[in-house]
Amino acid sequence: ADEGNPFLESGRENALLSKNDPPAPTYCWKDITKEFREATRELELGELVHDDMFTLFEAMSAIEMMDPKMDAGMMCNFGNKKVMNFDQAVSAGALKIADLSPAEHIGIIDxxxxxxxxxLEGHSLAxxxxxxxxxxxxxxxxDKVMKAFSICVLKMVDMIKNFVTKAAVFEEEDFQPVVYGFKLAWDVTEVRAAGMMKEIExxxxxxxxxxxxxxxEExxxxxxxxxxxxxxxxxxxxFCRFFQQALIVFNKKGSDGVEEVERLLQQCLEVLPVLRRTIALGVQPDPNAEGTNRADYPTVMGFEPLVNQRLLPPTFPRYTKIKPRxxxxxxxxxxxxxxxxxxxxVDCSSFHSAIDFLGEFSKTWPCVLSRSVVQLLYLPCPGKVLGNLTMVDVLKESVRAFIRPPVLSQRGNNALGNHPHARELVDAFxxxxxxxxxxxxxxxxxxRARQRDKLTHLLEELAVLQDEADRLDTVLHSISLKMESSLPHQPQQQLACFTTWVLHHVLRTMIRYLLSGFELELYSAHEYGYIYWYLYEFLYGWMISALSRADAFLMEQEARAEQQRTGRPVKKGKRRKKPCPHSREIFISQAYQNLCGGYYKTLAGFTLDGKLRRPCPEFDKEKVRYEHRFAPFNSILTPPPVQYGQYKEMTDPxxxxxxxxxxxxxxxACKCFQNARMLLDNVPDLSSxxxxxxxxxxxxxxxxxxxxSGHKKDSAILPEFDFSxxxxxxxxxI
Known part of the structure; x- marks a missing residue:
C-alpha cells in the first residue's frame, strides 16, 4: 500500500545525483497513524496533550480555522445565495423600494x-x-415611510457617533466609530430629517x-x-422621531435643554409598550434561509449580512450576533x-456631589451612549462645567465647602484673601x-474595567498636587504670620487646608482603586485579608482623620465668626448644637472601616483555623502579590505606602x-460588624x-x-464569599 509513496522511499534517487551536487537529506519516515489513534483513546473528550513547544503564547495566538465563532469568513462558505448590493437587489426584484406593506415596515424597522x-454594544457599523x-x-x-425612517436612522447614527467621539470615554471594546465611507445623509439636516418623520407621522x-x-361599530x-x-x-x-429629537436637543442645547429632553424621552417610554406588543405583526426572519447565520442576522427583505464583508479588516473580525427584537x-x-x-x-451644584453622582451611575455598568451624554452635559467643553461655570471656580467652591481656607473666606475683613500674592498663588494652584x-x-x-488602570495614572497626578498643596499652605501660613502684628483683628492661620482637601481626594481614589478589584474579580480569596486590612488600618483611618480635621476647622471658623459678630467668645455648649458639616461622611467612613475590620479579623480566624485555601508556596509568593496589588500607591507621599515587611510585622499573631x-x-469580627450596623443606623436617608x-x-x-459558638468547626467545607x-x-x- 505504501509503494510509490515518496516519503517512504529512503534516498532511492541518491545514486543518480552528480558527485558535485550536495548530498540530499535521508529521511526515515514511519507511518504512525495506527499508534496515534490508539494513543488518543486514552484521552477524555476535550482533553489535550500538552507539548513543551506549544506554550501559552502560542495557545493565545492560535485561531481555530473554519469555526464560524472565530473565522468570520466562514459565513461566506455556506449556501449558494448571491450577495447583492442595493442596485443589484432592486434590479433582481429582491428589494422593494415602493409600496411596502405594513408588516414589511414593522419587520424592517424592528x-x-x-x-x-x-x-451600541461595541460591534461595527458594517x-x-x-x-x-x-x-x-x-x-x-x-416608499415615504421607509425613506424618512432610513434618513432618520442615518442622522441618529451620526449624532451618536459624534457624542461618543467628543466625550472620548470609549475603548475599542465599547464602540466602533468607523463609518466605512458611508455618507450619513449629510445633504439632509437633522431638523429636516425630524420634519420628514413628522410629516409621515x-x-x-x-x-x-x-x-x-x-x-x-364593531x-x-x-x-x-x-x-x-x-x-x-x-x-x-x-418613537424614532421623539428619540431623534431628544438627541438633537442634547446636541444643540446641552444642559439648558434638559427639561425638553426629559419630556421627549418620557414620550418615548409611553410609546414603547406598543412597540413591544406588536413585534409579532412584522415580517419575521425566514427559518429556511440559506447559510448558518439565519439565527444571528436579520434575513427579512432589505438586509444582507455579507454586503460589507470586503470593508472589514483582513484580520479576523468580531463575530456579530444581532440582538433579538x-x-x-x-x-x-x-x-x-x-x-x-x-x-x-445638572442639579449637582458642587463638584463633590457631581463626582458622587458619576460614581454611582458608573456602578450600574451603563452603555457607552449614556456615559458619553452625561460627560458632555457636565463638561461640554474643556474647562467649562455645565456650560457656564469655569472649572477653576467650581474647584474653588469645592475647597471652600470642604474646609473653607481663610484665603478663600467670603466674610468681611478677610485680610489674607485680599493679599495680592496670596490670591495669585491660590489661582495658580x-x-x-x-x-x-x-x-x-x-x-x-x-x-469599569478600564477605570482601574486610569486610576493609577490619576494617583500619580494627585501626588504632584499634594506636593504643591503642601508648599502653598506653607507660604500662606507664613504670610498670615507676617500680617498678625499689623492688623487689629488677628487673621486666622492657614494650616494645611489645601493639603487636607487634596488628601481627601487621594484617599477616595485609593479606596476606589482597591475596591474595584473585588468588582472585577481580580483578587483570590487568600488575598482578601491584606486588602481589607489595608482599608481598615490605613485608608479609612486616614479618611476619618482628614474629614475630622476639616470638620474641626469649619466649626472653629464658625465660632470665630460668631465671636467677631457678638464681641464675646461663644460657649462650648452652644457650639456643639450645630451639626458637623461632614458628620454624615464620617459616619459612613467609620461604618466602612468597621466592615473591613470585620472581614480582616474573620479571615484571620479562618487562617488560624486552617479554613482558607492558600496556593502552594513553591509556586506563589505572597510578597510578590502584595507588592503588585499596592504598587500604584508608591507614588503617593501621604499616606505613606505600607511595605510588605511592615504588614507582616503588624499582623503577626x-x-x-x-x-x-x-x-x-x-x-x-463580631464587634466590628455590629459597630458597622450601628453606625449606619445613625445615617439618615440611606442610599440603596x-x-x-x-x-x-x-x-x-x-x-x-x-x-x-463552634458551629461547623470540624467541617471540611471551606467558607465561601457571596458578592451577590x-x-x-x-x-x-459557611
Whole structure:
C-alpha cells in the first residue's frame, strides 16, 4: 500500500545525483497513524496533550480555522445565495423600494433598531446597521415611510457617533466609530430629517383614525388587524422621531435643554409598550434561509449580512450576533431610563456631589451612549462645567465647602484673601488642579474595567498636587504670620487646608482603586485579608482623620465668626448644637472601616483555623502579590505606602502572648460588624448601596457569631464569599 509513496522511499534517487551536487537529506519516515489513534483513546473528550513547544503564547495566538465563532469568513462558505448590493437587489426584484406593506415596515424597522442596539454594544457599523440596504441609498427609496425612517436612522447614527467621539470615554471594546465611507445623509439636516418623520407621522395618524372603529361599530378580524398594523407603524415612527429629537436637543442645547429632553424621552417610554406588543405583526426572519447565520442576522427583505464583508479588516473580525427584537425593546427602555437619569447631573451644584453622582451611575455598568451624554452635559467643553461655570471656580467652591481656607473666606475683613500674592498663588494652584480633577470626571465615564488602570495614572497626578498643596499652605501660613502684628483683628492661620482637601481626594481614589478589584474579580480569596486590612488600618483611618480635621476647622471658623459678630467668645455648649458639616461622611467612613475590620479579623480566624485555601508556596509568593496589588500607591507621599515587611510585622499573631485563638478573632469580627450596623443606623436617608451594606453587616454578624459558638468547626467545607448582595463586600457562607 505504501509503494510509490515518496516519503517512504529512503534516498532511492541518491545514486543518480552528480558527485558535485550536495548530498540530499535521508529521511526515515514511519507511518504512525495506527499508534496515534490508539494513543488518543486514552484521552477524555476535550482533553489535550500538552507539548513543551506549544506554550501559552502560542495557545493565545492560535485561531481555530473554519469555526464560524472565530473565522468570520466562514459565513461566506455556506449556501449558494448571491450577495447583492442595493442596485443589484432592486434590479433582481429582491428589494422593494415602493409600496411596502405594513408588516414589511414593522419587520424592517424592528430589525434596524436591533442592529442599532447591537452597534451600541461595541460591534461595527458594517456588520450591524449598514447590513440594511435601504440605508445605502435612502434617496432612491420611493416608499415615504421607509425613506424618512432610513434618513432618520442615518442622522441618529451620526449624532451618536459624534457624542461618543467628543466625550472620548470609549475603548475599542465599547464602540466602533468607523463609518466605512458611508455618507450619513449629510445633504439632509437633522431638523429636516425630524420634519420628514413628522410629516409621515401625520399621514399615519390619519390612517390610524380611518381604520379604527366608529362609534357603535364593531370591526371584523381583518379590519382589526389592519388597524393594529397601522398603529404599530405609526408608533414606531413616533418613537424614532421623539428619540431623534431628544438627541438633537442634547446636541444643540446641552444642559439648558434638559427639561425638553426629559419630556421627549418620557414620550418615548409611553410609546414603547406598543412597540413591544406588536413585534409579532412584522415580517419575521425566514427559518429556511440559506447559510448558518439565519439565527444571528436579520434575513427579512432589505438586509444582507455579507454586503460589507470586503470593508472589514483582513484580520479576523468580531463575530456579530444581532440582538433579538424582544431584547432590543428591553435595551431601548433601559437606555431611555439611563438618559433620563443622567439629566439629573445638572442639579449637582458642587463638584463633590457631581463626582458622587458619576460614581454611582458608573456602578450600574451603563452603555457607552449614556456615559458619553452625561460627560458632555457636565463638561461640554474643556474647562467649562455645565456650560457656564469655569472649572477653576467650581474647584474653588469645592475647597471652600470642604474646609473653607481663610484665603478663600467670603466674610468681611478677610485680610489674607485680599493679599495680592496670596490670591495669585491660590489661582495658580487651582489652575494646576484643573487637569487631574477633569481626569477624575472623565474616568467615571469609562467602562469599569478600564477605570482601574486610569486610576493609577490619576494617583500619580494627585501626588504632584499634594506636593504643591503642601508648599502653598506653607507660604500662606507664613504670610498670615507676617500680617498678625499689623492688623487689629488677628487673621486666622492657614494650616494645611489645601493639603487636607487634596488628601481627601487621594484617599477616595485609593479606596476606589482597591475596591474595584473585588468588582472585577481580580483578587483570590487568600488575598482578601491584606486588602481589607489595608482599608481598615490605613485608608479609612486616614479618611476619618482628614474629614475630622476639616470638620474641626469649619466649626472653629464658625465660632470665630460668631465671636467677631457678638464681641464675646461663644460657649462650648452652644457650639456643639450645630451639626458637623461632614458628620454624615464620617459616619459612613467609620461604618466602612468597621466592615473591613470585620472581614480582616474573620479571615484571620479562618487562617488560624486552617479554613482558607492558600496556593502552594513553591509556586506563589505572597510578597510578590502584595507588592503588585499596592504598587500604584508608591507614588503617593501621604499616606505613606505600607511595605510588605511592615504588614507582616503588624499582623503577626505570635507577637502577642498568648497568641490569639480563632475564637478571639471571631469575637473581634463580631464587634466590628455590629459597630458597622450601628453606625449606619445613625445615617439618615440611606442610599440603596448603604442599605445593601447594612444587610451584609447584619448577615455577617450572625454568621461569625455562629463560628464563635463552634458551629461547623470540624467541617471540611471551606467558607465561601457571596458578592451577590454587594459587589465589594461579600456575605460569608459557611
Amino acid at each position: 430589525s434596524t433598531l436591533a442592529c442599532l442596539v447591537t452597534w 456588520q450591524t446597521v449598514f447590513t440594511n440596504l435601504y440605508l445605502h441609498k435612502p434617496h432612491q427609496v420611493e 401625520d399621514e399615519l395618524s390619519k390612517k390610524v383614525k380611518a381604520t379604527r372603529a366608529k362609534l357603535g 370591526l371584523d378580524s381583518t379590519q382589526l388587524a389592519c388597524h393594529e398594523e397601522a398603529v404599530a407603524v405609526y408608533s414606531r415612527i413616533k 424582544e431584547d432590543t425593546m428591553e435595551y431601548l427602555e433601559a437606555l431611555i431610563g439611563r438618559l433620563r437619569h443622567v439629566c439629573r447631573i 487651582l489652575n494646576h488642579c484643573v487637569r487631574p480633577f477633569t481626569s477624575m470626571v472623565h474616568i467615571s465615564g469609562h467602562n 505570635f507577637k502577642y502572648q498568648p497568641p490569639p485563638t480563632p475564637e478571639d478573632m471571631y469575637l473581634a 448601596e448603604l442599605t445593601s451594606v447594612m444587610k451584609v453587616a447584619k448577615t455577617n454578624f450572625v454568621v461569625v457569631k455562629l463560628l464563635l 448582595q454587594h459587589k465589594n463586600f461579600p456575605i460569608i457562607r
